[in-house]
Structure formats: structure tokens, C-alpha cells
Amino acid sequence: MANINDVSRLAKVSKATVSRVLSGSRGVKEESRLAVMQAVETLQYKPSVIAQSLSTQSTGCIGVICATENINQSTGYLHALEKELRLNQKYLLLRFATDAASLTHSVDEIGRGLCDAMIVIGARFALPKLPENVITIDCLDADSERSIHFDRSFAAETACQYVLKQGRRQIALINPESQEAAGQILQGYHLALEKFLLPYDRRLVHSGAQALTQLLAQNVPFNALLVPDDATAQDALRQLMQHGRSVPENVMVFSLGSTLPPGGSAVPAIAYPLETLAQRAMALLAGQFSAGLSAPVRGQLSLPS
Amino acid sequence: MANINDVSRLAKVSKATVSRVLSGSRGVKEESRLAVMQAVETLQYKPSVIAQSLSTQSTGCIGVICATENINQSTGYLHALEKELRLNQKYLLLRFATDAASLTHSVDEIGRGLCDAMIVIGARFALPKLPENVITIDCLDADSERSIHFDRSFAAETACQYVLKQGRRQIALINPESQEAAGQILQGYHLALEKFLLPYDRRLVHSGAQALTQLLAQNVPFNALLVPDDATAQDALRQLMQHGRSVPENVMVFSLGSTLPPGGSAVPAIAYPLETLAQRAMALLAGQFSAGLSAPVRGQLSLPS
DNA sequence: CTGTTAGCGCTTTCAA
DNA sequence: TTGAAAGCGCTAACAG
Numbered sequence: 001m002a003n004i005n006d007v008s009r010l011a012k013v014s015k016a017t018v019s020r021v022l023s024g025s026r027g028v029k030e031e032s033r034l035a036v037m038q039a040v041e042t043l044q045y046k047p048s049v050i051a052q053s054l055s056t057q058s059t060g061c062i063g064v065i066c067a068t069e070n071i072n073q074s075t076g077y078l079h080a081l082e083k084e085l086r087l088n089q090k091y092l093l094l095r096f097a098t099d100a101a102s103l104t105h106s107v108d109e110i111g112r113g114l115c116d117a118m119i120v121i122g123a124r125f126a127l128p129k130l131p132e133n134v135i136t137i138d139c140l141d142a143d144s145e146r147s148i149h150f151d152r153s154f155a156a157e158t159a160c161q162y163v164l165k166q167g168r169r170q171i172a173l174i175n176p177e178s179q180e181a182a183g184q185i186l187q188g189y190h191l192a193l194e195k196f197l198l199p200y201d202r203r204l205v206h207s208g209a210q211a212l213t214q215l216l217a218q219n220v221p222f223n224a225l226l227v228p229d230d231a232t233a234q235d236a237l238r239q240l241m242q243h244g245r246s247v248p249e250n251v252m253v254f255s256l257g258s259t260l261p262p263g264g265s266a267v268p269a270i271a272y273p274l275e276t277l278a279q280r281a282m283a284l285l286a287g288q289f290s291a292g293l294s295a296p297v298r299g300q301l302s303l304p305s
Numbered sequence: 306m307a308n309i310n311d312v313s314r315l316a317k318v319s320k321a322t323v324s325r326v327l328s329g330s331r332g333v334k335e336e337s338r339l340a341v342m343q344a345v346e347t348l349q350y351k352p353s354v355i356a357q358s359l360s361t362q363s364t365g366c367i368g369v370i371c372a373t374e375n376i377n378q379s380t381g382y383l384h385a386l387e388k389e390l391r392l393n394q395k396y397l398l399l400r401f402a403t404d405a406a407s408l409t410h411s412v413d414e415i416g417r418g419l420c421d422a423m424i425v426i427g428a429r430f431a432l433p434k435l436p437e438n439v440i441t442i443d444c445l446d447a448d449s450e451r452s453i454h455f456d457r458s459f460a461a462e463t464a465c466q467y468v469l470k471q472g473r474r475q476i477a478l479i480n481p482e483s484q485e486a487a488g489q490i491l492q493g494y495h496l497a498l499e500k501f502l503l504p505y506d507r508r509l510v511h512s513g514a515q516a517l518t519q520l521l522a523q524n525v526p527f528n529a530l531l532v533p534d535d536a537t538a539q540d541a542l543r544q545l546m547q548h549g550r551s552v553p554e555n556v557m558v559f560s561l562g563s564t565l566p567p568g569g570s571a572v573p574a575i576a577y578p579l580e581t582l583a584q585r586a587m588a589l590l591a592g593q594f595s596a597g598l599s600a601p602v603r604g605q606l607s608l609p610s
Numbered sequence: 611c612t613g614t615t616a617g618c619g620c621t622t623t624c625a626a
Numbered sequence: 627t628t629g630a631a632a633g634c635g636c637t638a639a640c641a642g
Contacts, residue, residue, distance in 0.1 A: 051635030
């Protein structure tokens with residue numbers, strides 16, 4: 001593989017000039033520029049990213065660490081982030097983490113010069129203290145400047161309004177186990193009920209792995225079911241079918257947090273546009289902590305196609 | 306961040322000795338070794354991966370390029386590969402590719418010294434010519450030494466036998482669009498039918514996006530439906546439901562290529578154990594092209610939990 | 611506008 | 627068993 005010396009020799013200029021041509025190339029005589037381009041072409045020269053990294057002390061690698069809990073959600077994020085990173089000439093280094101310990105481990109392993117910065121996605125465990133160059137998306141952490149959070153209260157309220165408008169007034173809710181998120185969702189849920197002057201029936205609200213089973217056991221009628229994410233929605237669909245409840249005729253299932261492409265969800269959902277999230281992540285990585293970026297993201301109502 | 310010079314100074318030995326201690330460390334006096342370890346500890350020294358890479362001409366990065374076509378399948382692969390790579394002290398650089406052109410682009414972009422080798426997954430388009438350091442998993446390429454293929458004929462045959470044993474003799478088949486895979490599947494399908502002395506009814510076999518619609522339109526009865534992968538299975542489930550066909554009572558849906566964790570599939574399936582695939586990939590990357598590694602991989606029957 | 615030169619942080623001969 | 631020194635391939639300050 002040809003290196004910068006080969007090019008400089010062939011083009012009869014110095015390494016420095018070659019370097020100048022290849023990066024921004026300004027203040028280089030057209031003649032030399034052409035000579036360099038020519039040489040680059042004939043030698044099929046590609047600068048070594050590693051050497052550049054060592055020299056500039058920056059690799060262009062962004063570590064993306066996905067919590068394995070929502071592993072199904074991760075594909076959407078990864079695809080969107082990879083696209084956005086590529087647009088910014090950056091590389092995506094992938095890791096998975098199951099808990100705080102493995103997160104910490106990954107963070108300081110890939111932080112050893114390999115990655116310029118990191119993005120942690122979807123962690124439902126308490127986060128360890130993270131370095132400055134780490135941002136989080138949809139994680140359980142105190143509102144930090146370097147985080148992207150979802151407005152779950154808004155999601156729940158919007159969802160309720162939607163199903164209510166469909167004439168469904170008995171709205172069951174499966175809440176996530178995370179206290180933080182569950183609290184927000186409950187808040188939006190209450191808000192919507194109040195607006196419609198509907199009473200709150202605690203028997204309609206459950207959480208945890210057995211939530212749906214418990215709900216069905218209550219024997220309280222419901223014609224709408226709010227669930228935290230797409231995976232839970234899928235699961236609910238299956239279970240409801242097995243119990244002879246048709247969807248959506250009998251029960252309308254609604255996902256409060258979809259990170260699938262528009263129309264990708266099998267049920268109505270509040271969807272978080274991945275492209276927007278990815279762009280916002282880039283902005284945070286670039287250190288732009290403006291006001292708009294710190295507000296929680298509001299999803300959009302998305303109906304199945 | 307402390308560097309090797311700081312360590313060598315504090316430990317009162319040369320850089321060379323520090324380097325020796327940190328790698329294999331043999332032929333180093335115990336005394337010096339301890340001094341180095343001590344210094345490393347107090348300085349919290351972590352060697353720079355980049356500098357090591359430049360020096361050794363190898364980065365430990367493996368590029369993983371997923372075809373976006375089966376993007377849903379990719380999570381399973383990614384998780385398994387990341388785990389295996391981490392065990393081998395390697396990093397996973399992620400890319401997605403939509404077609405041959407973008408694949409080529411990625412390959413030579415991350416091949417510029419950033420990645421030691423690459424893995425291409427699930428491409429359904431004709432592959433471009435790939436460098437020696439690229440292996441493929443479940444891609445459309447001629448049997449190369451550097452590929453992992455699935456034994457789809459075996460999968461189809463096994464699937465047929467399974468549903469036949471369940472007393473279902475009218476087996477419909479949705480074939481993938483890829484000629485290669487479709488041919489293999491058809492072969493296994495025929496084989497099984499012959500064994501059971503059943504006639505082949507071409508009206509039960511369809512492919513393409515409208516396959517299921519066409520099948521249903523035929524109005525030929527069927528009580529089992531073989532589909533190429535989990536995504537198609539999901540889709541089929543939904544469509545069948547909408548047509549009032551209950552699953553599995555009325556129609557048993559069977560996925561011929563599941564890359565989900567065991568029991569993760571909602572329907573019976575031939576599953577390809579991801580861990581095994583990942584290990585096989587590692588072996589190929591390590592240049593072990595032994596006989597066993599070139600045979601197509603046979604999946605295992607996996608029933609929903 | 612261009613070349614020289616000194617790093618970036620580590621590995622690896624080669625002598626001692 | 628150790629240290630000095632020569633790279634790995636590139637960037638950037640500095641001088642011209």
C-alpha cells in the first residue's frame with residue numbers, strides 16, 4: 001500500500017504539500033495540486049486513518065453502546081446513527097452493555113484513545129458516572145445537558161386522547177418498570193383522563209413481566225391498551241389473540257415509544273423520529289448544548305399502514 | 306493522559322521495558338516488572354490503541370457490514386458478533402449497505418487501515434469483488450472459502466417433515482426472491498414431499514412481496530405455511546389473522562431461517578445458532594479454512610416457548 | 611506557496 | 627535483562 005512518501009516522490013513535492021492537497025488544500029499552487037492528484041490516482045493512494053489519528057489525536061470513531069435490555073429497539077437507532085455518522089465522516093464502534101459494570105468497562109476500554117466520544121442508548125439501569133465525552137439517549141439518568149430524553153408524559157397524554165377519540169374510554173396501561181418513565185407516563189395518563197372527566201381505575205394499570213396477565217385476571221373490561229414500547233406491543237398482540245381478544249376491534253393496542261421507521265409499527269404508536277434523534281445526538285457530540293437541545297423530545301402519532 | 310514515557314520515567318526503566326512488561330512480558334526482571342506495574346497503577350496508564358495500531362500495523366478492528374434488506378435480523382448477528390469479538394479483544398466497526406455500490410464504498414473506506422478485516426452479512430444483491438480480508442455470512446455469493454452459508458435445502462426438508470408429523474399435509478411455501486436460496490428450499494421441499502409420497506402442487510408455492518396474497522387468492526387449501534425468515538413470518542401472521550385464519554390451529558406458520566435467540570421466534574422455525582455462527586466467523590477471520598468450516602451450516606428445529 | 615523538521619505514542623530490532 | 631534508537635504514516639509549526 002502506497003504511503004505519503006511515495007506520493008510526494010512521484011509528484012516531486014514534499015510530504016507537507018501532499019498533506020495540504022489532501023486536506024482542504026488551500027494555498028497550494030494549482031500545478032502542484034494537479035501533480036499530487038495525479039500521483040494519488042496512479043498509486044491508488046489512500047491516507048492511513050490510523051496515522052492521521054495518531055497525529056491529530058482524534059480518530060473520528062464514535063462508540064455506540066446499546067443496553068441489551070431493549071436490544072430489539074437498537075436496530076433502528078443503529079441504522080439512523082450510522083447514517084448520520086457517516087454523513088459526518090465518522091465511524092461507529094459498536095458495543096452492548098448489560099449493566100452499569102459492563103458499561104463502565106466498555107467506556108474506559110474504548111475511551112483509551114480509540115473513540116473520540118460515546119453514545120449510550122436505552123439503559124434502564126442506574127448509570128455510573130460517565131466522562132464528559134459521553135452522551136445518552138433514552139437512558140435512566142438525571143437530566144444532564146448531555147442527554148436526550150423522551151417526553152413520556154406527552155406521549156401518554158397524546159395516546160389517551162387518540163384512543164378516546166376513537167370512542168374507547170376504558171384504557172388499560174402497562175407501565176415500564178423504570179420508576180422515572182412510569183411516573184411520567186402515569187402523569188400524562190391522568191392528565192388525559194381528567195380532561196375527559198373520566199375516573200381513574202387503578203385496576204387498569206399494571207407493570208412488570210406479568211402485567212398483562214394480571215390485567216386480564218382482573219376481569220375489568222378495557223378496549224384500549226397502552227404499552228411502553230414496540231416489543232411489549234408485539235407481545236401483547238400475541239397474548240390478546242390467545243385470549244380470544246381481537247385487535248384492534250376488541251382492544252386497541254397502542255405503543256408509547258416506537259423507534260421503528262414510520263408505518264413500521266403494527267399498532268398505533270407515539271414514534272420518535274430516528275433521523276431527528278440522530279441529528280440531535282450529533283449536535284450534542286459537537287458540543288452544542290443550546291436550549292432546544294436539552295428539552296425532552298416529543299414523539300409523533302404514527303398509525304400503522 | 307499519561308503516556309509510556311511518563312511510566313518509564315516513574316519506573317526508572319526504558320520505554321522498551323515498559324512495553325515488554327505490558328505485552329507478554331517475558332525476559333524482564335521481576336524487580337523491573339513490579340516497578341512498571343506500580344507506575345502504571347499510580348499513573349492510571351492505559352496504552353494508546355492508536356499508537357499501538359500504527360506501530361503494529363493492525364488495529365484489532367473488524368468491520369461488520371449489514372445489508373439493510375434484512376435489517377431486522379441484524380440485531381441478533383450484531384449482538385453475537387460483538388460478544389465474540391470482544392472475547393477476542395477486537396472491536397466492531399458497524400456499517401450498513403443497501404447495494405453493491407455502497408458495500409464497495411464501505412469496504413474500501415474502512416479498509417484504509419482502519420479495519421483489519423470485514424464481515425458482510427445478509428446481502429441479497431450480487432456481491433462485488435471483495436478483498437481477501439472480507440468474509441460473508443448468509444450472502445449471495447459463489448461458494449467461497451471465506452463464506453458461511455446456510456443449508457436451506459436441509460431447512461426446508463426438516464420443516465416439511467416437522468409439519469407433516471403434525472398431520473399437516475398441505476404445505477404452502479413462500480420462497481425468497483433470491484434464486485439461489487429459492488432453488489435450495491424448493492429442493493428440500495420436493496425431497497420431503499417425495500418421501501411422504503405427496504404430490505407437488507405448484508399453486509402452493511409463491512414468492513415476492515405479493516406471495517401470500519397470491520397464495521390466498523388461489524383458494525387452494527393449506528394448513529401449513531413455510532416462510533423464509535422471521536420477518537416474513539411476522540408479516541404472514543398478521544395477514545393470516547386479517548383473513549380470519551387462526552394460527553397455528555388453522556395454519557401453522559414455519560420460519561425457515563430464524564436468527565433469533567432460541568425460543569425467540571413466535572413460530573416454529575429452523576434456527577441458526579448465533580453463537581456458533583459468530584465463532585465460525587472468528588475462525589474464518591483467523592484464516593482457518595478447514596473442511597468443516599466450508600460446509601453450509603445446518604440450523605436446528607426451534608419451537609416457540 | 612513550499613520544504614524541513616519535530617513530533618503523535620508505541621513496538622521492535624540491535625547492541626550492550 | 628536492558629536501553630538507545632529507528633521506525634509506523636501522517637500533521638503542523640516554522641522558516642524561507
